[in-house]
Amino acid sequence: MEIVLLVRNWWAVALRGVAAILFGIMAFAVPGLTLTALVFLFGAYALVDGVLNIVAAVRGRHVGRPAWVLLFEGVVSVAAGLVAFFLPDVTALALLYLIAAWAVLTGVLEVVVAVRLRRRIHGEWWLALSGALSVTLGVLIMMAPGAGALALVLWIGAFAIVFGVLLVALAFRLRRWTADVRDIMARAA
Secondary structure (H helix, E strand, O other), rough: OHHHHHHHOOHHHHHHHHEOOOEHHHHHHHHOOOOHHHHHHHHHHHHHHHHHHHHHHOOHHHHOOOOOHHHHHHHHHHHHHHHHHHHHOOOHHHHHHHHHHHHHHHHHHHHHHHHHHHOOOOHHHHHHHHHHHHHHHHHHHHOOOOOOOHHHHHHHHHHHHHHHHHHHHHHHHHHHHHHHHHHHHHOOO
């Protein structure tokens, strides 16, 4: 039933993608951001991402099975965003590990959802690829925590743009399937 949930909320997937692209563009446009500004930008992105996931999960709870993966990913993102806002004086190393852990966890959850969808739709690899990119970013940050803030901004900016483009591409594929899902749900009712 995840496919129904994703298709019905294709716009939320698209908004997540647009938010990621905008975040990435800002990271490249203003590479001299202070670490505090990066904390707030990351916090805002994580909050938006989390809230949109939670909304999609709650809206889809009547579809049948609970959308626990989507809900859990949303809660993790909101928690990461709140930590960033309420502890802005976090050291650079702690911020690096916070972002890395968030990227790895949300990436793993996205791969899990993609694997669960592989028998139901074609093109689930978009979600799996965005999850794999998220895990890769997290691992890279963990491997090189001493990298400067500029390198971090550029890594995260590049990741956010690629991740956002993949999510927008997935959203438009999901949007095309809206009529098919309506037909399936009508037959099931």
